[in-house]
Amino acid sequence: MVMLMEQSSLMAILAEEYGIKSPQELAEAIRRMKREQDVCLLAHSYEAREIVEVADYAGDSFQLSVMAAKAPQQTLLLCGVRFMAETAKLLSPDKTVYLTSPTAGCPMAEQFSPEAVRRYKQEHPDVPVVAYVNTTAALKTVCDVCVTSSSAVKIVRALPQKRILFIPDGNLGHYVQQMVPDKVIDLFPGGCPIHGAVTPADVDKARSAHPGVPLLVHPECPPAVVALADFVGSTSAIMEYAKKSDAREFLIGTEISIAEHLQYDCPEKRFYPLTVRLICPDMKATTLADVYALLSGEGDRAAAQITMDAETMRLARRCIDEMIRLG
Ligand code: 13P
Ligand code: SF4
Numbered sequence: 001m002v003m004l005m006e007q008s009s010l011m012a013i014l015a016e017e018y019g020i021k022s023p024q025e026l027a028e029a030i031r032r033m034k035r036e037q038d039v040c041l042l043a044h045s046y047e048a049r050e051i052v053e054v055a056d057y058a059g060d061s062f063q064l065s066v067m068a069a070k071a072p073q074q075t076l077l078l079c080g081v082r083f084m085a086e087t088a089k090l091l092s093p094d095k096t097v098y099l100t101s102p103t104a105g106c107p108m109a110e111q112f113s114p115e116a117v118r119r120y121k122q123e124h125p126d127v128p129v130v131a132y133v134n135t136t137a138a139l140k141t142v143c144d145v146c147v148t149s150s151s152a153v154k155i156v157r158a159l160p161q162k163r164i165l166f167i168p169d170g171n172l173g174h175y176v177q178q179m180v181p182d183k184v185i186d187l188f189p190g191g192c193p194i195h196g197a198v199t200p201a202d203v204d205k206a207r208s209a210h211p212g213v214p215l216l217v218h219p220e221c222p223p224a225v226v227a228l229a230d231f232v233g234s235t236s237a238i239m240e241y242a243k244k245s246d247a248r249e250f251l252i253g254t255e256i257s258i259a260e261h262l263q264y265d266c267p268e269k270r271f272y273p274l275t276v277r278l279i280c281p282d283m284k285a286t287t288l289a290d291v292y293a294l295l296s297g298e299g300d301r302a303a304a305q306i307t308m309d310a311e312t313m314r315l316a317r318r319c320i321d322e323m324i325r326l327g
Helices: 002-018 023-037 049-054 061-070 082-091 114-123 152-158 170-179 200-209 235-244 256-265 288-296 310-326
Strands: 039-044 057-059 075-079 096-099 129-132 145-147 163-167 184-187 215-217 249-253 270-273
Touching: 002 023, 002 288, 023 039, 023 049, 023 288, 039 049, 039 061, 049 256, 049 288, 057 061, 061 075, 061 082, 061 235, 075 082, 075 288, 082 096, 082 310, 114 129, 114 163, 129 152, 145 152, 145 310, 152 170, 152 310, 163 170, 170 184, 200 215, 200 249, 215 235, 235 249, 235 256, 249 256, 256 270
Parallel strands: 039 057, 039 075, 075 096, 129 145, 129 163, 163 184, 215 249, 249 270
Antiparallel strands: none
């Protein structure tokens, strides 16, 4: 209801100021400006449907970083959260990178400080620090290798050391530990406030409403939820699994937009969010109006532009390069 009201008052302003009379015209104007300005719009799959529909590419964190580096355009407009835009900038230092909604951040990315990692390294100089990509560029400067949810198991397995520190997501770290039992993985409390709040009671409730329907979850969910799942994977792994599966119905244990996008992509199947609480407010911060404002020059491009000092770029990039080498 609130979204509808916001949408209609926004349309009224756009109609008055720019003569844009419908959401379709707004999307068309965005597509035209992207072409004229040679801009590549990258959207994480947790973004709302209307954002994904105007994007040149939508995917998980790892795929977005690959596309950021590959895109021929000189300007990247990222719809997602800050660490994703920082990763895009680290991989494409010569491109201009904007985060469409400059205040959109992943709360997990801020949970660990570079000082805490330095202290740990002083006490454990031989233990590599593995950072989930959901971390700030400043934190990446003191870590050894990054992982995404799709590459974490493979990269941890590939590391020569037996003991590692995995930050900041304790749930993902626990999942990796189960998949790579021969390693000793140090974990600290931390994780995604959205996935971390899902409970086995949510699974019971969803399964009573949809008996026999397979449950697909993101490894950021608590171990007790992951243990009940039929499939565990990154955002895009969940989407791929659901598309290829012969099953007709699915319970989706990750951000609610994934169930929505899957429903558009596979209209013959049925997708149910595991719980309606799986909404990431930071991923929903970006609106089509923000995209329009930035492209039309009305938005604050200085606030949206991602910049980092040369030393941060150099050190944080090492961590990402190591991820690409091992992953
Ligand atoms: P992916 O790595 O699966 O894209 O997940 C990113 C994220 O923020 C999950 O909450
Ligand atoms: Fe961060 Fe969780 Fe939102 Fe992903 S869903 S961006 S981990 S808060």
